[in-house]
Amino acid sequence: MNDPTAGIPNPFRQTVVADPWQAGQDDVPEIHDEAFRLCCDVLQAVRSGGQTRSVVVYGEAGSGKTHLLRRFRTYCVGDPPHAVDPIAPEVVFVAAKLQTSPQHLWRYLRQSLVDDLLRPGPDGTTQLERVLLRRFAEVRPADADLRLWFEWLCEAHPDPDDLRATLDDLFDQVDHTVRMGRDVCAVLGHLLLKRHRRDAKAWLRGDALPESALAALGLAPPADDADPEDQARAVVGALCRLAGAKVPVVFCFDQIEALQVDRRDTAALFAFGRVVMELFQQSENVLIVASVQISFLEPLKEAMLRPAWERLAMYRKAIDPLRWSEAVRLISARLDAVPELKAQRASRPGEPVWPLDEARLKARVGPLGETARRILAECADQFDAVQAGRQATGATRTPPRPSSPEAFLDETWRERLGRSRAENTPEKTDEVLAHGLPLLVRAAAPEWGLVADHDLRDVDLLWAGADGRVGVHFCNARDMRSVWRPLGRLPELLREKRLEKLVIARDARLPLTGERVRKAHEELRRQGAREIRPSAEVLAALDALRGLLSDAKAGDLTVHGRPVEPETVGAWLSARLPDGLRALADDLLAYPGLGEPAPADDLFDRLVTALDRRPVLPIAEAAEEFGVAAERLVDYVRERPDGFGLLEGPPPVLFRLVPANEAEGVER
Amino acid sequence: MSTHSTVTADDELVGLIHRALEKAGGPLSASKLAGQIPKPFKRDARALTAVLDDEAARGRLHRLVKGKSTSYGQEPAEAVARRELAGAVSDAPKTWSDLKKGAGLRAAAKWLTSKQLDALRDDLLREGRFYEWPKTGGKGAAVRYSTRPADPRAYLDKALAAFRKDLAKLAVTLAKAGVTPADVERAARAALAESPGVEAPTVPQTPARPDVRAGSDVAALIIDRMVLEDPAAATGAPVSLRNLRRAVAFLLPDGTSFDDAVVRLAEEGTVSLHRHDYPAGLTDGERAEMVSDGRGGYYTAISVRS
Numbered sequence: 008m009n010d011p012t013a014g015i016p017n018p019f020r021q022t023v024v025a026d027p028w029q030a031g032q033d034d035v036p037e038i039h040d041e042a043f044r045l046c047c048d049v050l051q052a053v054r055s056g057g058q059t060r061s062v063v064v065y066g067e068a069g070s071g072k073t074h075l076l077r078r079f080r081t082y083c084v085g086d087p088p089h090a091v092d093p094i095a096p097e098v099v100f101v102a103a104k105l106q107t108s109p110q111h112l113w114r115y116l117r118q119s120l121v122d123d124l125l126r127p128g129p130d131g132t133t134q135l136e137r138v139l140l141r142r143f144a145e146v147r148p149a150d151a152d153l154r155l156w157f158e159w160l161c162e163a164h165p166d167p168d169d170l171r172a173t174l175d176d177l178f179d180q181v182d183h184t185v186r187m188g189r190d191v192c193a194v195l196g197h198l199l200l201k202r203h204r205r206d207a208k209a210w211l212r213g214d215a216l217p218e219s220a221l222a223a224l225g226l227a228p229p230a231d232d233a234d235p236e237d238q239a240r241a242v243v244g245a246l247c248r249l250a251g252a253k254v255p256v257v258f259c260f261d262q263i264e265a266l267q268v269d270r271r272d273t274a275a276l277f278a279f280g281r282v283v284m285e286l287f288q289q290s291e292n293v294l295i296v297a298s299v300q301i302s303f304l305e306p307l308k309e310a311m312l313r314p315a316w317e318r319l320a321m322y323r324k325a326i327d328p329l330r331w332s333e334a335v336r337l338i339s340a341r342l343d344a345v346p347e348l349k350a351q352r353a354s355r356p357g358e359p360v361w362p363l364d365e366a367r368l369k370a371r372v373g374p375l376g377e378t379a380r381r382i383l384a385e386c387a388d389q390f391d392a393v394q395a396g397r398q399a400t401g402a403t404r405t406p407p408r409p410s411s412p413e414a415f416l417d418e419t420w421r422e423r424l425g426r427s428r429a430e431n432t433p434e435k436t437d438e439v440l441a442h443g444l445p446l447l448v449r450a451a452a453p454e455w456g457l458v459a460d461h462d463l464r465d466v467d468l469l470w471a472g473a474d475g476r477v478g479v480h481f482c483n484a485r486d487m488r489s490v491w492r493p494l495g496r497l498p499e500l501l502r503e504k505r506l507e508k509l510v511i512a513r514d515a516r517l518p519l520t521g522e523r524v525r526k527a528h529e530e531l532r533r534q535g536a537r538e539i540r541p542s543a544e545v546l547a548a549l550d551a552l553r554g555l556l557s558d559a560k561a562g563d564l565t566v567h568g569r570p571v572e573p574e575t576v577g578a579w580l581s582a583r584l585p586d587g588l589r590a591l592a593d594d595l596l597a598y599p600g601l602g603e604p605a606p607a608d609d610l611f612d613r614l615v616t617a618l619d620r621r622p623v624l625p626i627a628e629a630a631e632e633f634g635v636a637a638e639r640l641v642d643y644v645r646e647r648p649d650g651f652g653l654l655e656g657p658p659p660v661l662f663r664l665v666p667a668n669e670a671e672g673v674e675r
Numbered sequence: 676m677s678t679h680s681t682v683t684a685d686d687e688l689v690g691l692i693h694r695a696l697e698k699a700g701g702p703l704s705a706s707k708l709a710g711q712i713p714k715p716f717k718r719d720a721r722a723l724t725a726v727l728d729d730e731a732a733r734g735r736l737h738r739l740v741k742g743k744s745t746s747y748g749q750e751p752a753e754a755v756a757r758r759e760l761a762g763a764v765s766d767a768p769k770t771w772s773d774l775k776k777g778a779g780l781r782a783a784a785k786w787l788t789s790k791q792l793d794a795l796r797d798d799l800l801r802e803g804r805f806y807e808w809p810k811t812g813g814k815g816a817a818v819r820y821s822t823r824p825a826d827p828r829a830y831l832d833k834a835l836a837a838f839r840k841d842l843a844k845l846a847v848t849l850a851k852a853g854v855t856p857a858d859v860e861r862a863a864r865a866a867l868a869e870s871p872g873v874e875a876p877t878v879p880q881t882p883a884r885p886d887v888r889a890g891s892d893v894a895a896l897i898i899d900r901m902v903l904e905d906p907a908a909a910t911g912a913p914v915s916l917r918n919l920r921r922a923v924a925f926l927l928p929d930g931t932s933f934d935d936a937v938v939r940l941a942e943e944g945t946v947s948l949h950r951h952d953y954p955a956g957l958t959d960g961e962r963a964e965m966v967s968d969g970r971g972g973y974y975t976a977i978s979v980r981s
Contacts (some may be wrong), residue, residue: 041911041981063975065913068952270956281690301976305915312693313749314735323905323912325978327947374942375968562952572953617800 011351011362012394018341018348019387022069022380023563027076027102027259028126033344035336038379039075041325046079046296049322050098053255053294059287061295061319065304066326068562068570069380072298075326076102076259079296083257084134090152091137093144099124099134099256106265106557108441109278110459110467113239114213115438116258116282120243121212127199138250140200145251146180174199187245193225195249213239214434215484228488231398244289252292260297263307265557268457270573273310281317287318300562317645328376331369335359337379338368338386363389384568415566416579420551427550431543435550436483436514437467440541443549444468444479444512444595445554450580451592463505465493470596475507477596482513487521494527501534508537510595515540515650518615525609540611541595542649542664545587552580552588587649610635610643614651618663626659688716689730691725693749701755701782702739702748739786752786757795759783764805768819771796789953795814796820804925822925893936894945896923913949913976917964934966937977944980951975 024031034663036043046062053060066072083098091097103119105112124135140153149156164170178192187195190210197207206634213235215221221228229238247256266275286293297319299307308316329337331593332335338360343349348362360368371377371385431439445457448470455470456476463469466478480497484490489625494511501509511531513519519528532538541549555564555576613633617624626644630637637659644653644661652662695711696703703711705727706720718726727747730736739746748755757780758952774780775792784792800807808825810816811832842863846856900922901908910913920933927933940946954962954973965973 045911065949065978067950070949281687284690300952301913302951302953304913304976305917312690313697314689314693317735323907325911325913325947325949325976327978327980328949330944375938375948378939570952572955574953574956 012348012390015345015347015394017387017390017394018345019383019390022383022387022568023565024073024077025563026071026104026261027100028078028123031077031078032076033340034074034078034081035333035340036078037336038329038333039071039326042075042326043078043082045322046075046294047082050083050255050257050294053292054096054253057252057291059290059293059295060321061283061297062322062324063297063299063320064324064326065299065301067301067328067378069378069568070301070326070328071379071563072326072419073261073563074379076296076298076520078259079257079259083129083274089130091132091140091154093141093150093153097137097141097254098105099138099250099254100259101257102259102261104262104265104557104561105260105279106262106442106553107438108445108468109266109275110236111438111441112266112278112282113243113285116286117239117243118212118438120246120256120258121208124246125211127206133369135195135198139195140253141254142185142251143177144180170200171196185245185248185251185512187249190226190239191242191245197224202534209434211242212434213242215486215489218488221486228486229293234588240285240289243286246360247290248295250292255292255294256290257294257296258286260295262557262561262563263297263299264303264674265553267560268449270306272457273306274459276307277312277315278385280311280319283319284315296446301325328378329372329382330376331372334368334372334377334382337382338363341383341386359384362387363391378568380565383570384565388567412566412571412575413579415571416555416576417583419564420583422553423554424547425546427554428544431547431550433485433514433516434485436541436546437481439546439550439553440479440481440483440512441467443553446553447549447588447592448596450577451584451589452553452596455596463500465497466500466506466509469506472596477508477510478506479510479512479595482511482519483517485517487524490519491524491527494524494531497536498530498534501531501536509535511518511536511538513538513540514546515542515611515615518612518619520612520616528609537594539591540647540650541591542587544664545585545591545649548585548588549591556580590649611647611650614644614661618651618661622663624661626653626656626661629661688712688718688726689735691716692718692727692730692736693745696736696747701747701779702737702752702786704744704746708747741786746786751884752783753791753795755785756780756783758790758798760795761799761804764799764820764821764822765834768808768821770817770819772817774820830913893927894940894943895955896926897936897940897977898945901977901979908979911978911981912979916948916966916977917961918965921979937966937974941977947978947980949976949978 021033042064046064049060049062050484052058056590064072064075080100080102083100089095100135101120101123103116105115108117124138125133127133136154140157144150144153144156160173161170164173174196178196182188182192194207194211196201198211203220203224206216206224210216210221210224210226215229217225218228250256263276263279266272268275283295286295308320311319339352342352342360342363352358352361358365367389368385372382429627445468448457450453452472455472458469458471458476460466460469463478465480467481468479470477480493482490482494497509497511500506509531511528519525556573558564559571559573559576564571564576610633614629617629617632626637626640627652630640633640635643640661641653641659650664652664654660654662678765682784691712692708695708695861698711699707702896703841704720705724706725709718709720709723712718712723728738729735731738731747736747736749737751739748739752753778759777759782760774763774763777766929787795799805801888805820805822806824808819809830810818811829842859843856846854846859849859850856897919900919901914904914905912916937919937923933927936937946937948939949950968951957951965951973954965957973965975967973
């Protein structure tokens with residue numbers, strides 16, 4: 008008998024929608040239509056009512072929450088190219104998986120907003136360009152497609168200075184009503200004219216830039232005492248105001264659970280509630296759509312202040328499990344998306360899920376319904392079985408054996424680590440440390456509890472344990488002005504014994520340079536501060552760890568449609584924690600030499616700087632350059648295998664380490 | 676100072692006020708609240724009163740006034756008193772005076788007149804949240820309140836005593852006719868067992884207990900309770916099954932009947948049940964408050980289906 012599915016890829020393998028921006032053709036509009044309509048209605052209410060509003064969508068893992076957000080994204084910003092028409096409805100859409108730390112929420116929101124504002128659409132325009140052009144049309148009347156108007160404007164002002172002056176004038180008029188501030192206007196101008204795009208985007212995201220880049224953008228260095236969270240909140244507020252009363256800004260918050268270190272961590276949810284309250288306070292055109300696991304129904308409400316909850320959950324809706332009639336629609340849509348199958352299925356009108364086993368699927372859905380993901384997982388197994396020719400009789404039907412969670416985690420870890428290596432840049436380091444270190448400590452040393460002390464300025468994370476408190480300061484700015492000021496303030500905390508251990512964390516790829524920084528660094532060491540310099544590889548592993556745990560908490564890590572519990576992932580991580588991460592946790596929390604001055608050591612930064620210039624450096628040359636014995640230098644490098652590469656020789660040669668993926672790219 | 680930081684400080688203060696009220700579990704005066712606000716946000720009672728009045732004007736707090744005292748709470752006084760009263764009534768019957776002596780109800784009742792409080796009690800009785808036990812006529816003669824129906828034994832003593840007296844008289848008379856007191860006793864018991872029983876009263880006792888075990892009534896009851904738990908439940912907002920189970924426990928005290936009822940509603944398509952994603956991470960106690968699917972899964976929430 009011919010296999011009707013021969014050569015056809017399994018259309019049910021894709022069971023997870025990773026984020027609302029993911030493209031997809033498998034939508035069945037009738038499913039969860041009521042929740043979708045609620046989002047649309049509340050969006051319209053924001054537009055017409057001039058008031059920020061919110062919707063919480065609840066559902067089991069795999070029920071289709073992110074799928075619903077994707078449908079809503081398509082509704083908001085559309086897939087096909089469309090004109091920038093000042094009289095047509097416009098929406099800014101932002102999707103944020105809350106894989107961050109509670110202390111960095113505003114910064115994360117800023118990054119998510121900017122990333123999505125600058126995400127190129129199918130027609131090449133960004134949401135930011137669309138919003139800016141609409142704003143310009145308000146102060147310099149224009150209609151029809153504003154992209155054509157802007158092209159005309161550029162052609163009419165061939166002299167770049169003339170064009171800049173014209174735009175400055177437009178920005179001045181817009182800023183008069185929107186109050187964005189000079190720096191934001193300057194950066195938006197660069198982005199619109201596609202100048203200094205990398206640095207302009209980095210600034211708008213909140214990344215620290217070297218002084219030379221700030222000067223090129225025409226920006227002043229940030230104020231010394233500026234709180235980065237306050238700065239981020241101000242930029243988010245300015246960009247929301249820029250969108251205007253008639254252009255709602257939709258923030259879709261996914262994986263709120265990822266904010267927590269563990270299930271008992273209510274402080275993280277409390278902090279999220281505060282951010283929601285502040286967002287309501289400073290905006291009139293925002294729609295918050297939060298997708299929340301049903302298991303989180305009570306914990307989330309209980310962890311927040313009542314006013315925060317009332318703002319976050321103005322409208323609430325559950326995503327129902329699919330009943331059989333809906334399941335049939337979903338399965339048919341997937342099958343009919345494959346033209347060869349659609350053609351064969353046309354001749355079998357009485358068999359809605361052919362070539363799958365209807366009775367078995369019906370039993371799987373049951374009288375109470377089932378989540379879309381579990382139904383699709385069952386379909387995937389059946390489809391595989393059909394292709395393997397094993398579906399002859401009920402007796403011989405055996406679904407493919409599910410792989411064990413451990414095997415699945417081994418495979419997923421390799422895949423995630425590869426992805427993190429590819430995406431790992433020093434600009435992400437603060438975010439990775441802020442979110443990842445608490446999760447790492449939870450897995451490696453759960454006796455240490457994460458605590459908050461707002462009086463400890465410049466301390467980004469703080470743990471309390473039986474032996475006292477350990478604070479970490481993140482020191483990952485490229486601009487040395489931003490580095491030395493906090494380094495200059497931190498010794499006071501040690502002198503006043505306000506914490507028992509202070510650790511300075513700086514990405515190993517970022518050398519510390521400059522006399523002021525060196526002196527501040529030395530003083531900190533004299534006071535007993537310790538330093539950790541995680542390599543790119545360790546940071547990639549930390550990034551993979553936080554991604555894995557966040558997905559598990561949100562129910563997005565599944566084996567055959569069933570979520571892998573965070574506890575399973577935690578146990579797996581504890582048993583298989585990479586050496587680099589274990590060493591990082593040890594360095595962070597270990598106590599040897601507590602309170603004693605650490606020996607002066609600027610060799611690390613000098614080596615990083617030298618290897619930045621020359622990726623391969625003979626030890627003899629380096630020893631001469633730094634005035635140290637070659638043997639001592641070799642020992643120093645051997646003690647830091649994550650920081651530097653060493654070819655033993657002879658002659659021994661030092662080289663710059665790059666993450667494995669990058670190295671593979673170079674080889675290719 | 677920038678506008679943002681002013682806004683934040685006020686926001687923080689409002690947040691702290693709400694947190695303090697949540698912790699207190701009931702209304703507090705401005706001066707008591709002032710004592711609970713930590714240092715950086717500290718205000719004297721007068722300054723705090725302005726913030727509290729503003730919150731009340733926005734509808735985010737309730738201003739409770741009786742005589743010269745003013746307090747602020749997150750709920751209206753009636754709602755607090757209603758909750759406290761419902762919580763104070765238990766299996767063990769208590770008089771109205773005893774119930775009002777409970778700390779929670781006493782504090783909540785401060786903002787209500789006796790008449791308002793009596794009306795609240797009668798509302799709860801009408802809703803079937805608890806039962807009124809009529810006076811017995813003997814010791815403990817006062818009306819009492821309990822979550823279980825009155826125990827008839829307590830009311831039989833007087834009737835039985837009169838019956839025994841009459842029976843004794845009858846035994847004396849019949850002794851002359853050769854009947855022993857034991858024969859009289861035996862005949863009386865047999866006659867009682869054969870009698871048609873207590874006639875149903877033409878006017879139902881208060882409260883009229885709904886026949887909650889009839890399917891349609893149970894469905895209506897469960898949906899009503901869901902909407903009481905969260906008014907948005909009527910349009911599809913989920914309700915925790917643990918909370919719902921507790922809310923209907925006075926009418927469906929048997930856990931199995933609650934589980935059967937919600938599963939039946941789900942099978943009919945009236946509601947949806949939602950599984951907990953990580954039941955293994957829960958305690959036995961937490962799982963017991965959910966509804967088992969019989970296959971190792973547990974339903975944690977319920978919502979009205981569209």
